[in-house]
Amino acid sequence: MESVTMKVDGMSCNHCVNAVEGSVSKLQGVSLVKVNLENGSVEINYEQAHITLEQIKEAIEDQGYDVV
Numbered sequence: 001m002e003s004v005t006m007k008v009d010g011m012s013c014n015h016c017v018n019a020v021e022g023s024v025s026k027l028q029g030v031s032l033v034k035v036n037l038e039n040g041s042v043e044i045n046y047e048q049a050h051i052t053l054e055q056i057k058e059a060i061e062d063q064g065y066d067v068v
């Protein structure tokens with residue numbers, strides 16, 4: 001299992017938390033997604049055999065946020 005913390009721009013409220021956590025948690029191979037609003041980061045645990053970091057970034061960007 002890989003563990004990564006991404007910086008994500010544009011998250012400002014609980015709606016954003018739900019949008020990001022909801023979309024990423026639906027992805028196959030993701031076992032944990034946790035948004036930290038205070039520092040604008042997202043902690044993600046995932047299995048490299050099932051999903052790439054790029055696919056996770058795309059899911060976040062599809063919700064309207066920028067992975068930096």
Ligand SMILES: [Cu+2]
Nearest residue numbers: 012013015016
């Ligand atoms: Cu929001």
